[in-house]
Amino acid sequence: MELKQKGAEANVGSFKQLMVTMKWTTAADFDLAAAYEDKNGKQGLVYFGELGDLNAFPFMQLSGDEGVGDTGGDNEEVMRITQLDDMKYVWILCWDYGKVQDGAAARFNESDVSLTVLDDKGTSHDVTLDTGDMGNVALIATIDNSGPIGAKLVNSSKAGTLKGLKKLQDLIDIING
Amino acid sequence: MIKDIESLRFGYETDLFRIITAQLGNTPLLAHTRAKNLLDIRRTDLLGEAVRITADLLPEIHETYQSCLDILGHGFSGELFVRQSMEYNASVFAHEKKFDVLVHSALLNDFTPDELAFVFGHELGHVLFEHSRFCVFDILSNPEGVSRDTADILFRWSRASEVSADRVGLLCCGKLSTAVTALFKTASGLAGIDMDQMLRSFRRQYEDLEKQLREASDDLSWVRTHPMIPIRFKALELAALDIVALRQQSGGFSGKGFRAIDQQIAGILEAIDINAVCTRIQ
Numbered sequence: 284m285e286l287k288q289k290g291a292e293a294n295v296g297s298f299k300q301l302m303v304t305m306k307w308t309t310a311a312d313f314d315l316a317a318a319y320e321d322k323n324g325k326q327g328l329v330y331f332g333e334l335g336d337l338n339a340f341p342f343m344q345l346s347g348d349e350g351v352g353d354t355g356g357d358n359e360e361v362m363r364i365t366q367l368d369d370m371k372y373v374w375i376l377c378w379d380y381g382k383v384q385d386g387a388a389a390r391f392n393e394s395d396v397s398l399t400v401l402d403d404k405g406t407s408h409d410v411t412l413d414t415g416d417m418g419n420v421a422l423i424a425t426i427d428n429s430g431p432i433g434a435k436l437v438n439s440s441k442a443g444t445l446k447g448l449k450k451l452q453d454l455i456d457i458i459n460g
Numbered sequence: 461m462i463k464d465i466e467s468l469r470f471g472y473e474t475d476l477f478r479i480i481t482a483q484l485g486n487t488p489l490l491a492h493t494r495a496k497n498l499l500d501i502r503r504t505d506l507l508g509e510a511v512r513i514t515a516d517l518l519p520e521i522h523e524t525y526q527s528c529l530d531i532l533g534h535g536f537s538g539e540l541f542v543r544q545s546m547e548y549n550a551s552v553f554a555h556e557k558k559f560d561v562l563v564h565s566a567l568l569n570d571f572t573p574d575e576l577a578f579v580f581g582h583e584l585g586h587v588l589f590e591h592s593r594f595c596v597f598d599i600l601s602n603p604e605g606v607s608r609d610t611a612d613i614l615f616r617w618s619r620a621s622e623v624s625a626d627r628v629g630l631l632c633c634g635k636l637s638t639a640v641t642a643l644f645k646t647a648s649g650l651a652g653i654d655m656d657q658m659l660r661s662f663r664r665q666y667e668d669l670e671k672q673l674r675e676a677s678d679d680l681s682w683v684r685t686h687p688m689i690p691i692r693f694k695a696l697e698l699a700a701l702d703i704v705a706l707r708q709q710s711g712g713f714s715g716k717g718f719r720a721i722d723q724q725i726a727g728i729l730e731a732i733d734i735n736a737v738c739t740r741i742q
Contacts, residue, residue, distance in 0.1 A: 299659065300636060302701040304712055337698050337724065346717050361717055363701050366663075368656070401712050403636040405704045 286410045286424070286438040296433040298402035301426070303362040303375055307396045311389065315360035316376040317343060318454055321369050328451055329362065331380070342366035343373070367434065373426040374439070374458050377412065382419035386446030389419040398423055400436055410438050418442030422458050461533020464706060467715050468627040469589050470695075472726035473620035476613055477594070483610045489593045499555040506560055510543040524573045525561075528580040528632040531707075532588055540580070542568055548646045552583040554592040570651065574633050575642040581632025585625030596685065616733050618685040623695045623729070631707050636700040640693065647689040662697075666690035673732055682733070691732065698725050 284293050305315040316330035319341055329335035335344040346361040364373065377396050379389035391412060398410040410424045421442040428434040443457030481487045490498070506512075515522045525540045538552075538559035545564035548571075552561045561583045567576065586592065596614045600606060606614070630639045637655050644658045645651060653661075669690050687695070702721055705712035 297655070299655075300697075300701050302705060302712065337721070338694075338728065346714075346720065359714075361714070363721070365697060365701070368659075399710075399712060401701065401705055401708065403700055403704055405634055405708055407708065407710065407712070 284406075284408045286408060286436065287413060288411075289413045289438055289440040292435050292437040293408055294433060295400075295402060295406070295408065295436045298404060298406075298434065299367060300403040301364045301367065302401045303364070303424075304399045304401070305360050305362075305375075305377060305396060305423075306399070307358050307394055308356060309390070309394045311394055312379055312381055313358070313360075313377050313389070313394070313396060314380055315345060315362055316378060317345075317362055317364075318374045318376060318451070318458060319343070319370055320372045322371045323369075324371075326451055326455060328454065337363060337365045341370075367426070367428060370426070371429045373428070374422055375410075375424040375426070376420060376422055376454075376458075378420040378445075383445045384447055386444065387419060388417045388444065389421075389442075391416070391418065391421050391442055396421070396423065400424070408436055410436070411440075413438060413440040414442050416442035418444045418457075420445050420454065420457060462531050462631065462706060462709060464713065464715060465532065465588060465628065465631065467718060468585075468624065468631065468703065468706070470620050470624040470627070470726070471719065471722045472729055473589075473617060473624050475726070476617040476620055479613050480610065480617060483613065484599075484606070487594075488599050490595055490598065495555040495593065499553055499558060499560075502553050503560055506541045506543075506562060510541040510562060513540040513542055518568070520573055521568060521576060524577050525580050528577055528584055531581070531632055532584050532628075534588070536584070536587060538584075538587065548649070550579050550583050552586050552592070554587040554590070557587075559587045559592075571642065571645065572638075574635070574638045575645065578629040578633040578639045578642040580629075582625045582629035584632070585628030586621070588628060589621065589624050591621045591625070612682055615682055615684060619687040620729065622686050622692065623725070626692055626696050627699060627703055630696055630700060630703045634704065634707055636697065636704070639696055639700070643689055643693055643696075662690055662693040666694045670732060687729070691729065695725050695729065698728075 307313055314331050318328050320326045327341055329343050329345055335341055337344045343362060343364040382389045392415050396412040399407055401407040412421055412423050422439045425437045425439045426434055427437060445453055513522055536557045538561060541560060541562045542565050543562060546566050547564055548566055550563040552559055567579060596618045599614060600611060633639055640658055669688060699721060702713055702718040
């Protein structure tokens with residue numbers, strides 16, 4: 284199923300695991316990251332500086348950076364989530380960390396960033412970043428596991444600007460803004 | 461046929477194989493003639509004492525088995541037999557690309573076709589990875605004997621080879637939930653348990669088992685050809701997404717990415733193995 288437009292959502296049901304693959308071909312040094320809030324309200328971030336753990340909380344892990352160098356071609360990064368049960372929300376993010384440090388805008392609107400979200404039953408969903416917003420961090424998709432009937436995958440496309448990442452709340456403010 | 465199946469072989473299995481070869485000074489594979497002879501003996505026994513499952517006899521089960529064979533490809537040729545037994549068990553012996561799979565009747569009575577695909581796939585995994593060529597009990601029965609250290613490594617290899625086979629089982633059934641149900645039924649004999657409950661049960665029991673193996677003075681837990689079921693669950697849970705991605709063949713599987721996951725799983729199982737050795741020495 285394809286979620287091409289902002290706001291499009293899919294009820295993805297009672298899956299237990301997800302593999303999120305971010306792909307892009309344009310010359311940009313993007314990184315995949317995921318912010319989360321568990322069902323006890325604990326928030327955290329998995330990114331290239333904190334790769335996470337598949338066998339311990341947060342039960343999600345980012346693969347090595349495979350899109351370094353601001354080069355074009357088939358760039359890809361993968362986030363695996365092996366236990367989603369205790370998560371309330373997982374926000375899938377794309378950023379250009381060099382631009383984040385500078386507070387400068389990234390080239391999201393010139394890019395072809397997309398996500399493929401594969402669940403443990405083999406069902407996959409494609410999510411396309413659909414925003415003209417300027418910024419250096421883009422929220423692409425939200426995994427909303429807060430409801431009683433299973434999780435929803437939502438195309439949340441929006442962008443915001445960070446100047447450095449001093450505290451997680453700065454990122455959460457963009458996500459919830 | 462699915463490409464890149466070989467990449468599902470557990471790296472820990474390969475590493476242990478190298479250690480065994482170094483310790484024994486050669487690679488103790490079954491001789492061609494002996495392997496063929498063993499296959500012939502087994503086939504005679506199956507034709508004489510078990511029932512061959514054909515499309516006429518049990519169409520749905522035969523179709524499930526064929527679908528697993530199709531996933532493996534490579535021109536493998538082997539038949540499926542059933543024998544009366546209340547125990548949940550199955551076995552295979554292969555020589556080159558010929559083999560026969562035996563399942564116990566309790567599996568056919570109690571497992572769904574998808575769960576049977578996990579079982580069939582597991583046995584076919586042993587065929588694909590040529591585990592029959594390397595017979596642990598044959599080596600252990602060598603009159604000149606092997607050291608306890610080598611015996612320990614041989615059992616570790618055997619357990620690691622089961623992890624490789626489980627991965628092909630998951631590849632054939634296609635869903636982690638199906639593989640988990642099959643393992644849960646095998647361990648408990650229970651059906652109809654909610655998936656969330658099964659997952660929680662396995663996760664907690666894995667944690668307790670890992671602690672038990674670290675702390676208890678159990679001198680026999682290492683003498684096992686199969687990993688304990690919560691360990692099999694954990695090894696599958698961590699590898700499942702990549703195996704499902706490989707099955708989809710849509711480009712989501714990366715050999716490089718999977719090797720990194722495989723190394724993490726190897727680290728977990730090796731730590732358990734080493735803890736067991738340390739416990740014995742203390």
